[in-house]
Amino acid sequence: MNIFETIGSIVTASVFASTLRLATPYLFAAIGETFAQRSGLLNLGVDGIMLMGAFTGFYAVYATGSLLLGVLTALVVGGLMGLAIAFISVTLRAKQGISGIGLYLFGLGLSELLFQRLIGTPKSIERFPDIYIPVLSDIEFLGIGQIFFRQNLLVYIAFASVPIAAYVLRRTSYGLKIRAVGQNPAAADAMDVNVARIRYSTQIFGGMMAGLAGASLSVALLGVFQQNLTGGLGFIAVALVYFGRWRPVGVMIGALLFSFVNALQLQVGALGFDVPPEFSTMAPYVITIIALAFAGRQTEKPTALTVPFQRGE
Amino acid sequence: MSVQATSSSPSERIATLEMRGIVKRFPGVTALKGVDFDVHAGEIHALLGENGAGKSTLMKILYGLYQQSEGQVLINGAPVHIGSPHESTKRGIGMIHQHFMLVPSLTVAENVALGMPSGRGGVLDLKKISEDISQLSQKYNLRIYPERPVWQLSVGEQQRVEIIRALYRGAALLILDEPTAVLTPQESDDLFIVLKQMAAEGHSIIFISHKLHEVLAISDRITVLRDGARVNTIPAAGATRLTLAEMMVGRPVVLEYELPPPVRGEARLTVQGVSALSERGDMGLKEVSFTLYGGEIVGVAGVSGNGQHELAEVVAGMRPLAGGTIHVGDQPAGGKSPAALRQLGVSYIPEERMIDGVVKNFTVAENFVLKDQSDPPYALGRFFLRPRKIAEACRQIIHDYEVKTPGTDTPIKNLSGGNIQKVVLARELAQQPTLLIAAQPTRGVDIGATEYIHHRLLEERAKGTAILLISEDLDEVMALSDRIIVMYEGRAVGEVLRRDYDVRTIGAMMAGAGRGD
Numbered sequence: 001m002n003i004f005e006t007i008g009s010i011v012t013a014s015v016f017a018s019t020l021r022l023a024t025p026y027l028f029a030a031i032g033e034t035f036a037q038r039s040g041l042l043n044l045g046v047d048g049i050m051l052m053g054a055f056t057g058f059y060a061v062y063a064t065g066s067l068l069l070g071v072l073t074a075l076v077v078g079g080l081m082g083l084a085i086a087f088i089s090v091t092l093r094a095k096q097g098i099s100g101i102g103l104y105l106f107g108l109g110l111s112e113l114l115f116q117r118l119i120g121t122p123k124s125i126e127r128f129p130d131i132y133i134p135v136l137s138d139i140e141f142l143g144i145g146q147i148f149f150r151q152n153l154l155v156y157i158a159f160a161s162v163p164i165a166a167y168v169l170r171r172t173s174y175g176l177k178i179r180a181v182g183q184n185p186a187a188a189d190a191m192d193v194n195v196a197r198i199r200y201s202t203q204i205f206g207g208m209m210a211g212l213a214g215a216s217l218s219v220a221l222l223g224v225f226q227q228n229l230t231g232g233l234g235f236i237a238v239a240l241v242y243f244g245r246w247r248p249v250g251v252m253i254g255a256l257l258f259s260f261v262n263a264l265q266l267q268v269g270a271l272g273f274d275v276p277p278e279f280s281t282m283a284p285y286v287i288t289i290i291a292l293a294f295a296g297r298q299t300e301k302p303t304a305l306t307v308p309f310q311r312g313e
Numbered sequence: 314m315s316v317q318a319t320s321s322s323p324s325e326r327i328a329t330l331e332m333r334g335i336v337k338r339f340p341g342v343t344a345l346k347g348v349d350f351d352v353h354a355g356e357i358h359a360l361l362g363e364n365g366a367g368k369s370t371l372m373k374i375l376y377g378l379y380q381q382s383e384g385q386v387l388i389n390g391a392p393v394h395i396g397s398p399h400e401s402t403k404r405g406i407g408m409i410h411q412h413f414m415l416v417p418s419l420t421v422a423e424n425v426a427l428g429m430p431s432g433r434g435g436v437l438d439l440k441k442i443s444e445d446i447s448q449l450s451q452k453y454n455l456r457i458y459p460e461r462p463v464w465q466l467s468v469g470e471q472q473r474v475e476i477i478r479a480l481y482r483g484a485a486l487l488i489l490d491e492p493t494a495v496l497t498p499q500e501s502d503d504l505f506i507v508l509k510q511m512a513a514e515g516h517s518i519i520f521i522s523h524k525l526h527e528v529l530a531i532s533d534r535i536t537v538l539r540d541g542a543r544v545n546t547i548p549a550a551g552a553t554r555l556t557l558a559e560m561m562v563g564r565p566v567v568l569e570y571e572l573p574p575p576v577r578g579e580a581r582l583t584v585q586g587v588s589a590l591s592e593r594g595d596m597g598l599k600e601v602s603f604t605l606y607g608g609e610i611v612g613v614a615g616v617s618g619n620g621q622h623e624l625a626e627v628v629a630g631m632r633p634l635a636g637g638t639i640h641v642g643d644q645p646a647g648g649k650s651p652a653a654l655r656q657l658g659v660s661y662i663p664e665e666r667m668i669d670g671v672v673k674n675f676t677v678a679e680n681f682v683l684k685d686q687s688d689p690p691y692a693l694g695r696f697f698l699r700p701r702k703i704a705e706a707c708r709q710i711i712h713d714y715e716v717k718t719p720g721t722d723t724p725i726k727n728l729s730g731g732n733i734q735k736v737v738l739a740r741e742l743a744q745q746p747t748l749l750i751a752a753q754p755t756r757g758v759d760i761g762a763t764e765y766i767h768h769r770l771l772e773e774r775a776k777g778t779a780i781l782l783i784s785e786d787l788d789e790v791m792a793l794s795d796r797i798i799v800m801y802e803g804r805a806v807g808e809v810l811r812r813d814y815d816v817r818t819i820g821a822m823m824a825g826a827g828r829g830d
Contacts, residue, residue, distance in 0.1 A: 172435045173426065180416045180427050187414035191428035192399045300418060311378075 013143025015263045020155055022030015023169035025160040025213040029237035030251045031165050032209025036122045037241050039202040040182040040304040041089050042067045046099025046210045047082045047234025048107020053214030055111040058225040061120060061125045074215035075208045093308035127223035154220045165248040174235035178202055182302030186308035195309045245298040323485035324354035328389050330486060336383035344370045346541045357518045359528040362538035363561055363759040368521050372488050376408045378402040407474045407484025411491045417464035424463055425478045449477050453507050469500040486517040493527055497616050498820030500749040505531050511610040525554040527585055537561055562760050575795045578607025581748045581769030581779035587637035589627040598623035604724055605779045612794030613783040616823050620803035625752040625783045629661040630654045641748060662745035664753045670737045673726035677718050678707040680725045681740050710739040731762025738766060749773060752783045766794060801825045
């Protein structure tokens with residue numbers, strides 16, 4: 001087998017299809033975190049919110065059989081946790097790095113406790129079904145149909161959220177306020193923008209998206225819940241925001257890069273190559289560190305990131 | 314809505330504005346003690362006073378950032394309540410803050426749009442806003458490009474954005490807080506033309522300043538505040554710098570110094586082709602050369618950010634040398650640490666006194682011995698401090714330098730800017746320096762302390778110390794220096810001797826108008 005055949009057997013259309021699928025939780029969490037960071041809030045607890053979203057969404061589906069209810073539950077729980085971290089960061093003006101770690105540990109512990117008490121042993125549920133887009137899903141050329149148009153609903157929503165997020169940040173007055181609050185809150189305040197309200201709103205949105213990201217794992221991607229289901233995926237989502245230079249499209253590119261490596265890892269494992277899985281697990285982190293180290297001028301960087309605002313300081 | 318407000322007559326919106334008996338109490342202090350102030354349409358009214366006199370507090374009350382403890386604000390004779398900047402903006406009051414309230418990464422148009430209702434629904438209509446900006450910029454001759462991001466603009470351009478934004482928001486009354494502090498003399502003149510045009514169209518303008526000649530040049534009336542009370546309100550016609558300064562300080566002051574001809578000693582500082590990086594990472598200081606002799610004061614003038622800051626730090630050993638050589642006396646001094654330079658007789662009054670000058674939570678005495686703490690008589694065997702010796706020496710300088718402090722063990726951050734600077738000056742002069750680098754020695758310092766510091770610098774000059782005076786206050790540089798080096802974009806673009814001093818030519822050089830003679 002020559003090298004091209006080897007690559008051809010590994011990088012198949014199904015790898016790209018699962019790349020998109022695996023990118024979904026990254027996208028939801030990182031787009032939500034992008035909004036929070038653009039307004040000046042760093043939430044390191046994304047992973048904790050994802051775990052809670054993953055569990056509560058899973059449990060709602062397990063108990064009622066309704067996928068919609070599962071997603072709604074994850075959104076509400078995520079939003080509440082976003083509200084909590086907003087209260088800590090904005091109103092109490094706590095150190096954001098530390099409180100985020102606290103939120104992560106809280107979510108990690110509580111999701112496991114609830115899982116043990118309410119479910120106990122791993123159970124599986126009916127997942128989100130794949131939706132075949134008529135006509136488009138039949139395109140054979142380069143496997144386009146299989147890659148793009150035979151995905152579940154949350155995958156479509158995740159990718160649709162990218163241009164919408166970019167548009168909101170760039171072209172709406174709400175987006176303008178978010179950017180101003182993250183760069184120079186004193187100036188925004190002087191221009192009659194309610195800094196606290198904007199930051200609460202982005203953090204609650206970020207929480208909802210993190211909750212949704214968790215649900216997309218448990219309810220759409222895997223159909224199961226187990227202890228520490230995310231395995232630190234939420235931390236990668238935070239890094240992706242830096243990687244993407246606070247731009248939704250950049251975040252998407254990063255998410256695709258990561259999930260492609262994840263998908264390759266699964267494929268290589270499935271084909272029985274003897275590569276320690278740890279290598280491909282490490283790859284994304286190495287990429288992130290390199291990308292951060294070589295980051296040049298970052299005009300979109302929210303300079304007030306992690307700095308609490310108080311009028312007159 | 315806003316643009317309609319702009320087109321309606323400002324003199325109808327605010328014909329008169331009156332503040333009556335304004336009292337403002339903060340915990341432990343009364344910042345304003347019953348101040349009366351009024352301004353009417355078409356007038357430029359200057360508000361003059363020392364730091365801490367209450368100018369900013371009074372204007373923050375008017376703009377809705379503070380609430381008065383007592384007193385009334387009346388617009389067109391009717392009492393109004395101004396609870397927030399939102400309400401003052403609605404009533405037609407705009408404020409240009411000393412530190413510009415702009416978001417660097419946003420464009421001019423986006424900065425103007427911020428916080429305004431815009432376009433359809435929540436979608437921005439930046440095209441419309443850009444057109445409105447262009448109209449305003451033509452009308453008032455305030456050249457600005459709406460699409461450019463603010464971080465690319467010069468300080469003067471940013472100020473234009475602030476003014477346009479206030480006009481766009483329909484300001485009938487404009488408060489400008491120290492607007493010329495960051496401008497070249499030419500830019501200041503341009504600003505004055507705009508302000509006069511605005512006043513002629515019926516705007517009311519309140520101009521906060523401590524630069525006496527500007528206040529005299531631009532205003533119709535002048536109100537002087539001192540210690541939270543109004544001293545007087547007088548017409549600008551007939552007032553002089555001297556009378557105004559006396560009103561501000563409460564006693565006669567000296568504004569101009571007699572400099573005896575310099576007794577030039579030997580070369581104390583030789584700077585040859587010196588370059589250094591700025592914080593931004595570009596070459597902020599480019600191949601500057603000069604020699605400074607004992608017994609003279611050489612001033613360095615320039616608009617903020619043209620390399621003076623880098624020059625001061627590189628000579629003081631606070632910033633790495635990127636090229637060139639520095640000699641103190643005949644000793645090579647490039648790249649030496651501040652401590653090594655101190656051994657060569659170099660003292661340094663840093664620009665950021667709260668960051669580089671003192672440790673703000675330390676006491677007055679601790680700050681005073683900060684460089685000598687491990688030397689006798691303040692230490693025993695380089696290890697044990699001798700608090701009583703330290704306090705004794707500190708009491709002496711408190712007396713000698715007329716430092717106003719409750720005691721030697723007061724945290725220095727509780728002192729006023731002028732008194733902190735006196736402690737720094739005392740510490741640096743106690744070294745008996747042969748070379749003194751003084752960077753912005755009187756920034757944020759009241760007139761009384763400024764006068765005192767200037768006298769001390771002149772005394773040092775008479776003793777034969779070489780002094781490098783770096784200041785953005787051109788008046789100060791001209792008053793004290795034997796010659797002036799003008800900096801522009803990191804280069805020394807010219808040198809002017811005392812007999813040739815002229816604000817216009819120096820100002821033109823500061824603005825980059827080429828080499829003077």
